[in-house]
Amino acid sequence: xPAPPKFLDYVDANADKFIKRLAEAVAIPSVSGDASYRKxxxxxxxxxxxxLKTLGAEVRSVPLGKQVLDGxxxxxxxxxxxxxxxxxxxxxxxxxxxxxxxxxLIGDGWDTEPFKLVIDxxxxxxxxxxxxxxxxxxxxxxxxxxxxxxxxxxxxxxxKFCFEGMEESGSExxxxxxxxxxxxxxxxxxxxxxxxxxxxxxxxxxxxxxxxLRGISxxxxxxxxxxxxxxxxxxxxxxxxxxxxxxxxxxxLVTPCGKILVPGVEDLVAPLTSxxxxxxxxxxxxxxxxxxxxxxxxxxxDDKAAVLMGRMRYPSLSLHGIEGAFSAAGAKTVIPAxxxxxxxxRLVPDQTPANVxxxxxxxxxxxxxxxxxxxxxxxxxxxxxxxxxxxxxxWNYVAAIKATEAVYKQTPDLTREGGSIPVTLTxxxxxxxxxxxxxxxxxxxxxxxxxxxxxxxNFIEGxxxxxxxxxxxxxxxx
Amino acid sequence: xPAPPKFLDYVDANADKFIKRLAEAVAIPSVSGDASYRKxxxxxxxxxxxxLKTLGAEVRSVPLGKQVLDGxxxxxxxxxxxxxxxxxxxxxxxxxxxxxxxxxLIGDGWDTEPFKLVIDxxxxxxxxxxxxxxxxxxxxxxxxxxxxxxxxxxxxxxxKFCFEGMEESGSExxxxxxxxxxxxxxxxxxxxxxxxxxxxxxxxxxxxxxxxLRGISxxxxxxxxxxxxxxxxxxxxxxxxxxxxxxxxxxxLVTPCGKILVPGVEDLVAPLTSxxxxxxxxxxxxxxxxxxxxxxxxxxxDDKAAVLMGRMRYPSLSLHGIEGAFSAAGAKTVIPAxxxxxxxxRLVPDQTPANVxxxxxxxxxxxxxxxxxxxxxxxxxxxxxxxxxxxxxxWNYVAAIKATEAVYKQTPDLTREGGSIPVTLTxxxxxxxxxxxxxxxxxxxxxxxxxxxxxxxNFIEGxxxxxxxxxxxxxxxx
Numbered sequence: 001x002p003a004p005p006k007f008l009d010y011v012d013a014n015a016d017k018f019i020k021r022l023a024e025a026v027a028i029p030s031v032s033g034d035a036s037y038r039k040x041x042x043x044x045x046x047x048x049x050x051x052l053k054t055l056g057a058e059v060r061s062v063p064l065g066k067q068v069l070d071g072x073x074x075x076x077x078x079x080x081x082x083x084x085x086x087x088x089x090x091x092x093x094x095x096x097x098x099x100x101x102x103x104x105l106i107g108d109g110w111d112t113e114p115f116k117l118v119i120d121x122x123x124x125x126x127x128x129x130x131x132x133x134x135x136x137x138x139x140x141x142x143x144x145x146x147x148x149x150x151x152x153x154x155x156x157x158x159x160k161f162c163f164e165g166m167e168e169s170g171s172e173x174x175x176x177x178x179x180x181x182x183x184x185x186x187x188x189x190x191x192x193x194x195x196x197x198x199x200x201x202x203x204x205x206x207x208x209x210x211x212x213l214r215g216i217s218x219x220x221x222x223x224x225x226x227x228x229x230x231x232x233x234x235x236x237x238x239x240x241x242x243x244x245x246x247x248x249x250x251x252x253l254v255t256p257c258g259k260i261l262v263p264g265v266e267d268l269v270a271p272l273t274s275x276x277x278x279x280x281x282x283x284x285x286x287x288x289x290x291x292x293x294x295x296x297x298x299x300x301x302d303d304k305a306a307v308l309m310g311r312m313r314y315p316s317l318s319l320h321g322i323e324g325a326f327s328a329a330g331a332k333t334v335i336p337a338x339x340x341x342x343x344x345x346r347l348v349p350d351q352t353p354a355n356v357x358x359x360x361x362x363x364x365x366x367x368x369x370x371x372x373x374x375x376x377x378x379x380x381x382x383x384x385x386x387x388x389x390x391x392x393x394x395w396n397y398v399a400a401i402k403a404t405e406a407v408y409k410q411t412p413d414l415t416r417e418g419g420s421i422p423v424t425l426t427x428x429x430x431x432x433x434x435x436x437x438x439x440x441x442x443x444x445x446x447x448x449x450x451x452x453x454x455x456x457x458n459f460i461e462g463x464x465x466x467x468x469x470x471x472x473x474x475x476x477x478x
Numbered sequence: 479x480p481a482p483p484k485f486l487d488y489v490d491a492n493a494d495k496f497i498k499r500l501a502e503a504v505a506i507p508s509v510s511g512d513a514s515y516r517k518x519x520x521x522x523x524x525x526x527x528x529x530l531k532t533l534g535a536e537v538r539s540v541p542l543g544k545q546v547l548d549g550x551x552x553x554x555x556x557x558x559x560x561x562x563x564x565x566x567x568x569x570x571x572x573x574x575x576x577x578x579x580x581x582x583l584i585g586d587g588w589d590t591e592p593f594k595l596v597i598d599x600x601x602x603x604x605x606x607x608x609x610x611x612x613x614x615x616x617x618x619x620x621x622x623x624x625x626x627x628x629x630x631x632x633x634x635x636x637x638k639f640c641f642e643g644m645e646e647s648g649s650e651x652x653x654x655x656x657x658x659x660x661x662x663x664x665x666x667x668x669x670x671x672x673x674x675x676x677x678x679x680x681x682x683x684x685x686x687x688x689x690x691l692r693g694i695s696x697x698x699x700x701x702x703x704x705x706x707x708x709x710x711x712x713x714x715x716x717x718x719x720x721x722x723x724x725x726x727x728x729x730x731l732v733t734p735c736g737k738i739l740v741p742g743v744e745d746l747v748a749p750l751t752s753x754x755x756x757x758x759x760x761x762x763x764x765x766x767x768x769x770x771x772x773x774x775x776x777x778x779x780d781d782k783a784a785v786l787m788g789r790m791r792y793p794s795l796s797l798h799g800i801e802g803a804f805s806a807a808g809a810k811t812v813i814p815a816x817x818x819x820x821x822x823x824r825l826v827p828d829q830t831p832a833n834v835x836x837x838x839x840x841x842x843x844x845x846x847x848x849x850x851x852x853x854x855x856x857x858x859x860x861x862x863x864x865x866x867x868x869x870x871x872x873w874n875y876v877a878a879i880k881a882t883e884a885v886y887k888q889t890p891d892l893t894r895e896g897g898s899i900p901v902t903l904t905x906x907x908x909x910x911x912x913x914x915x916x917x918x919x920x921x922x923x924x925x926x927x928x929x930x931x932x933x934x935x936n937f938i939e940g941x942x943x944x945x946x947x948x949x950x951x952x953x954x955x956x
Contacts, residue, residue, distance in 0.1 A: 214711060218809045227773020233692060233897025236794025236824050237736040238768050238785050239776045243797040244734050251729030256722050256849040290716050295705020298717045298852040308707050316714025318813050319721040323806065326799030326820060331696045331860045332824055335796050342804060344811055346714050374776040382809045390544040419711025466627040 001156075001475045002406055003468040011467070012149040015460050018143045019126060021051070022459065023117035023136045025099075026128035032077065032100035032169040035070040041077040041165045048138070048163060055145035056162070057082040060187075064166075064173035076173050077165030081187050084145065085158035086339055091473055093159040094191040094431070096199060096423060097138035098167035101130035109450040117469055125453040132445035132454040136462070137197035138163060140440055143463040152408045156474035160191060167198075167423075175426050182430050193396040194435040194478065197466065202415055203443045206284040206464070207404045210437035212312065212416030215347035215387035215426055217356050218321075221249060221364060224338040225375035232333045240373045242339045243325055250341045252367050254317040258300050258310060258319045260345065262317075264359045264446070268351045269314060276313070280305040283413045292444075301440045312416035314316045339440040342382075346418060353384030388425040389416070399472035405471075407465045438469065479634075479953045480884055481946040486764070488625040489945070496621045497604065500937065501595035503613045504606040508612040510555065510578035510647040513548040519555040519643045522577045526616070526641060527558055533623035535560040535639070538665075542644075542651035554651050555643030556726050559665050563636035563658075566813050569951055570636040572669040573618035574901060575676060576645035580926045587928040595928065603931040610932040611925035614940070615675035615918040618639060621941040622948070634952035638669060645676075645901075648826075653904050670956065671874040672905045673915040675944065680893055681921045685882045685943070687875055688915035690790065690894030691902055693825035693865035695834050698801075699727060699842060702816040703853035710811045715942035717852045720817045721803055726821045730845050731796040736778050738823065742837045746829045747792060754791070758783040761891045770922075790894035795825045820860075824896060831862030837908070865902040865933060867894070872912040877950035884950075885943045916947065 011018075028046035045061060051060045057136035064076035075098065104114035112118045117128040126136070139163065148155055181187040201208050223242040230239070238419045254260055287307050289301045299307050310316065323340040328334045347356060361379050368377045390397070392414050404412040421437070428435045440462035446452045487915065489496075507514035508522035530537045535809065542554035582592035591936060604614075625834040626633055644650045659665040679686050682816035701720040707862065708717070732738055765777045765785055777785050802817040804810045825834060839857050846855045868875070870892050882890040886902045899915070906913045924930045 010486075121853075190609070197770070216711075216811070218811070220809075223772055225772075225776045225938075230772060230824060230895060232794065232796040232798070233694075233824060233895070234789065235768075235772060236796045236896060237788035237792055238778060238794075238896075239774075240734060240778060241736075241796060243799070244732055246727045247725055247797055250725045250732060254722055255850050256718060256726060290713075291871035294703075294708060294713060294717050296703055296852075298703045300716060300718060311712065315716055316716075317709065318710040318714045318719060318802075318811070319725055320810060320812055321721070321802055321804030321814065322711070323795075325805070327805035329801060329803055331820065331822070332798060333694070333696070334798055336799065342809065344710060344809070346711060373734050374774075384954050417711070418714060418716075419709060 001471050003464070003471040004064055004153065006034045006151055007147050007153065007466055007467055009155040010151055010320070011143065011460060011463050013155045014147070018139065018459065018463065019456070021142070022126060022131065022136060022139050024379070025139060026117040026130050027115055028113045030100045030130070030165065031103045032166050034103055037074050038074050041100050042075070045078050045080060045165055048099055051142055052080065052082045052161070054342065055142060055149055056082045057145065062177060064122050064177060067172055079174065080161065080179055081181070082161040083159070085155055087158055090156070090158050090194045092160060092190045092477065093473060094160045094162060094188065094194045094427070095141050095471060096162045096194065096427065097141070098134045098164050099138060099265040100165045100168050101133065101166050104129035105469050111451055124456045126456055126459060127451060127453045128154050131452055132441035133447035134167070134198045136454040136459050137440040139467045140197065140459070140463045142466040156471045160187070170183050171423060174423060178426050178430055185250065188309050188431055191431055191433055193433050193473070194431065195438055195469065196421070196424060196435065197438050197440050198421060199417060199437050199439045200445055201439055202283065202449070203289055203415055206410060206413050207408050208413035208415045208439060209392070209400050210415045210417050211392040211397065212389040213387060213420055215352065215385045216344055216420055217347060217353045217384040218344040218382040219360060220340050220380045220382050221246065222338065222340040222378045223226055223375050223378070226337045229337045230335040240375045240440050241335050241374050243336055245371055245375050246322065246339050246341050246366065249364055249367055250288065250319055250343065250370055253319070253329045253343060258316060260315060260317045262360050265315065265351070265356055268355060269350045272313065277305065280308045280392055283308060283415065285413070311418040313348055314349060315348050316418070317343060319343045329372050344435055346389045348385050349389050352380065352386045357384070371378065385420055385422055386425055388428055388434055390428065394478050396434040396436045396473070400436055400438050402443045402472045403465055403468035405470050407461055416441065438466070479949050481942070481949040484629055485625050485631065485945055486942055488629055488945060489621065489938060489941050492625070496617065496937065496941065497597065497934070499620070500604060500609065500614060503617060503619060504595040504608050505593055507593045507645065508578050508608070509581045510644050511555050512581055513550050513552055516552050519578050520553070522735055523556050523558060523643055525784060526577055529620055530558070530560045530639070533620060533627055535562045535591065535623065540655060542655060557655055558590070558639065558641040559659070560639040561637070561949050563633050565636055568634070568636050569670045569956065571948060571951060572640060572666065572672045572905070573639045573920060574618050574672065574674045574905065575619070576612045576642050577616060578646050579611065580641040580646050582607035587945070589929055590727055602934045604934055604937060605929055605931045607930055609930055610919035610923035611930065612645070612676045614932040614937050618675065618937070618944045620917055622945045625945070634949045638665070638754045656904050656908055659681060666909055669911055670908055671911050671951070672909065673916050673917050673947065674902060674913065675916050677895060677915050677917045678919045678921050678925065679917055679925055680761065680763040680891055681767055683890050684888060685886050686891035686893045686917060686938045687870065687878050688893045688917065689870040689875065690780050690867040690896050692896050693830065693863045694822055694898055695825060695831045695862040696822040696860040697838060698818050698820055698858045698860050699724065700816065700818040700856045700858070700899045701853050704813065704815040707815045708813040710813050711946065713813055717730065718853045718908070719813050720853050721814055723846065723849055723851045723853050724800065724817050724819050726843055726849055727834065727842055728821065731797070731821060736794060738793060738795045740838050740841045742833055743793065743823070743829070744835060748827045755783065757892045758790070761893065781835045783944045789896040791826055794831060794896070795821060797821045825865045826869050827865050831859065835859050835862070863898055863900055864903060866906055868906065868913055873954045873956050874912040874914045874951070877954050878914055878916050878947050880950045881943055881946035884946050885939055
C-alpha cells in the first residue's frame with residue numbers, strides 16, 4: 001500500500017530537524033580503523049542507542065570483545081540490535097547499517113572540515129565524512145521512527161535493526177554475532193526479509209536496487225630460487241630468475257581484453273537469460289559513465305551491455321602487484337630471490353572459491369611445469385568469499401520498485417555490483433531470506449574519498465523511499 | 479724479466495709492517511655514500527697522499543667540486559694523481575684504485591668491529607671493511623714503493639697512480655677529470671698500459687686476469703590508463719588494466735632459460751672463437767661454484783662452459799621489478815593506474831646501448847600494439863654503458879700471466895666478468911691503451927658484505943704479484 005500522505009508531508013516539513021541530527025552524527029568522528037579514534041566509535045554507538053530508545057525501540061548493545069589495533073588491545077565497538085513491534089500479523093523487516101566511517105583529515109584534500117556537516121545551499125549537498133556512508137541511510141530509518149512517533153502512526157511492519165561499528169574495518173566479530181543470534185528465541189527469529197542501505201546509484205540520475213554482488217578469491221603465487229638477492233651482472237643468464245618465471249605465469253592468467261585464461265573458470269558462469277540481458281540494456285548507465293569514472297577512455301568494449309556485464313555478471317581477474325621485487329623509483333640491478341605475484345578473481349554465480357581455487361592452482365602448477373625452471377613454486381589463497389545473487393522478482397524487490405516509483409516517479413535500475421559487501425551473504429545464508437540492497441546516495445557521493453557528500457534531496461526523498469518501502473512490503477503477497 | 483729476489487724477500491720480511499699500514503687504512507672509515515662519513519674520505523685521501531709522498535711520489539690532490547648528499551652540499555673527495563719516474567726509456571704503467579669503502583656497521587651482522595682490522599691467525603684472514611675492496615690492492619702498490627725505496631732499487635717502469643674516493647658512489651666527477659687530463663702535457667700523457675686491481679678471483683684457488691666486462695642498458699616501460707588507481711570490484715573487466723598490459727610485455731622479453739626474445743639483440747653478439755671457447759673449458763670454476771654462490775641448485779644448464787659464458791660473454795636480460803603496483807605484504811584489490819616495469823640487458827661486444835636501444839623500443843612498441851589496449855605506453859632508457867673487452871694476448875696480459883706463474887706457480891684463469899667497472903672503459907677509450915684487471919683478492923672476500931676480508935697470503939703474494947708484473951712489463955716486447 002502507498003505510504004500515508006501525512007508521513008510524506010512530515011518528512012518534508014521536518015527536513016531541517018533530520019539534517020540537524022545528521023550533523024550531530026557526522027560530528028562524532030567514528031573512524032573504526034584508527035585506535036586513537038575508537039572512543040568516538042563507542043560514542044557514536046551510545047548516541048545511536050539513545051536516539052533509538054527515545055524513538056521507542058528496545059535496544060541491546062552487544063559487546064564483541066577485544067581486538068589488537070595499532071599495537072594496543074582495545075574494545076571492539078558494540079553491535080546495536082534494536083526492535084520495534086512484534087505483531088505476528090505483520091511482516092518483520094531487518095535493516096542493516098553501520099555507524100563507523102573511513103578516516104578523514106582536512107589535509108587529505110577536503111575543502112571543508114570533514115567532521116562538520118556543511119550544507120551547501122547552492123548545490124544542495126550535505127558534505128561531511130559519513131554523510132552518505134553510512135550515517136545518512138542509518139538516520140533515514142530513525143527519521144521514519146521519528147515521523148511515526150510524532151504522528152502517532154503505527155509502523156506498517158515489525159522492524160529489527162542491526163547496526164555495526166566495524167564495517168570499514170572488516171566487520172570484525174559481526175559474522176559470529178549473527179550466527180549466534182539465529183534460531184528459536186534469538187534476535188533474528190521471524191525476520192521475513194532484509195534491507196541494506198549501504199551502496200549507491202550507478203549514476204546521479206536514476207535510483208537503483210541491487211540484487212547481486214561478486215565474490216572474490218585472492219591469490220599469492222610465490223616463486224623462490226636463490227638463497228638471497230643476486231647481482232644481475234654476476235648472475236644474469238647463469239641461473240633461473242624467479243621474476244622471469246613469475247612474469248611468465250602472471251602473463252597467462254588473463255588477456256588484455258579481460259578474458260580469464262584459467263581453463264574451466266569461465267565455464268562456471270551461469271548462463272545469461274534474455275530477461276537479465278534486457279536489464280543491462282535498460283540501465284541508465286553507459287560507457288561514457290564508466291570512462292568518466294575511470295578518468296580515461298579505456299573501456300574494454302564499445303558495447304554498453306558488454307561493459308556493464310563485465311562489472312556485474314562476469315568474473316574479472318586483476319593483477320595487483322608483486323611483493324619482493326624492486327618497486328621503488330630509480331634503477332636497481334637486482335635479481336630478487338623470492339617474488340610473490342598477487343591477483344584476484346571476482347567471482348559470479350555459479351563460481352565459488354571452492355570450485356575455482358582448484359582450477360587456478362592446477363593451471364598455475366601446469367604452466368610452471370612447462371617453464372622447466374629449477375625454481376620453486378607455491379600458491380596461497382589469501383582470502384575468499386562467495387558471490388551473492390538475490391531474486392529480483394521476490395516481493396521484497398517488488399515492494400522496493402513500487403516505493404521507488406512512488407517517491408521518484410522513476411522505475412529503478414536493477415543492478416548487480418562488482419565488489420563485495422560480505423554481510424549481505426551472511427544474512428542471506430544464515431537467515432535464509434531475501435536480501436535487498438536499497439541505496440540512498442548517488443554514484444558521485446565519494447564514499448571513501450575526500451569531500452564525501454549526500455545530496456539533501458537524496459536524504460529527504462531517501463527517507464520517504466525507505467518509509468514507503470515498508471508500507472509496500474506490508475500488504476504485498478509474500 | 480723476473481723480479482729481483484731481494485724484492486720478494488723484502489716483501490716476506492716486511493709483511494707485518496704492510497699489515498700494520500693496512501690496519502691504519504682500514505681504521506679510517508672512508509664511506510663515500512654517507513655525508514656524515516665524508517670527512518673520513520678526505521682523511522683517507524690525506525693519509526694516502528702523505529704515504530705516497532714519503533715513498534717518493536709526486537702527488538697532486540685534485541679537488542672535484544661539490545655534490546649534494548643526504549640533503550647537504552658537501553665537498554667531493556679529491557682524486558690523487560701521483561707519479562714516480564719519468565724515464566723515456568721505460569714503459570709507463572697507470573695504476574688505478576679507490577680509497578673509499580662501502581658502509582659497514584657492527585649491527586649489519588659483522589662478527590668484529592668493521593673498521594678495526596682483525597688478524598685471524600687461525601684462518602690467515604685480515605678482516606675489516608675495505609681490506610679487499612680496495613685498500614688492500616692500493617696498499618699493495620705502496621708496499622712495492624716501500625720495498626724499492628728501502629732497498630735502493632730503481633723501479634723497472636715509470637708509475638702513475640690514479641686513486642679516487644667515490645668509486646662506491648658512482649665515481650662522481652672522475653670521468654670529467656680523466657678526460658681533462660688526457661693530451662699533450664697532461665697527467666695521463668705517455669701511459670703505455672693500465673692496471674686495475676679492483677676485482678676478485680673467480681674462486682678461492684686460482685688467480686685470474688680479467689679482460690672483459692659487460693655493459694648495460696636499463697629500461698623503464700610505463701603503461702598508464704586510468705586517471706587514478708581503481709577498485710577492482712568496480713572496474714575489473716570493464717577497462718583495460720595497465721598491469722595486464724605490462725605483464726604481457728614483460729613476459730615477451732626473455733625465456734625462463736635466459737634467451738633474449740627481442741629480435742636482433744642476440745644477433746649482435748660477436749661470434750665465439752675456438753680460442754675463447756677453450757678458455758671457458760679451462761677455467762677453474764664450475765656449476766657447483768655458481769650454485770654455491772647463488773645458494774641454490776638453479777644453474778641454467780648442466781654444461782659448465784654454457785653457464786660461464788652466460789655470465790661472461792653472452793648478454794642477459796633481468797626483470798627487476800615494477801614501480802607503481804601494490805608491493806607490500808597482504809592483499810589489496812587495486813587496479814594500479816600507472817605501472818612501470820624495470821629491466822636491464824647486460825651488453826657484450828658488439829652490442830652497445832646505441833645499437834640495442836632502438837631494437838628494444840621498436841619491439842616493445844610492436845608487442846604493445848598487438849595487445850589492442852587503449853592504455854598508453856612509454857619507454858625510457860634510464861642509463862647505459864658499453865661493454866669492455868681487452869686483447870688478452872697483449873703484452874700487458876702476457877706480463878701479468880708470467881708474473882702470476884712466477885709468484886703463484888699457477889697459470890691464471892683468463893676471465894670476463896658479468897658486471898661493469900665503468901672506469902675501465904673510460905681509460906681504455908680515452909687513453910687508447912690496453913687495460914688489465916689484475917685482482918688481488920679471492921672470490922669469497924665478501925667485498926660489499928659483512929665480514930669483508932683479504933687473506934694474508936693474498937695481500938703478501940699479491941704485493942709480489944703486482945711488483946713482479948712491473949718487472950715482466952719492463953722488458954717485454956711492446
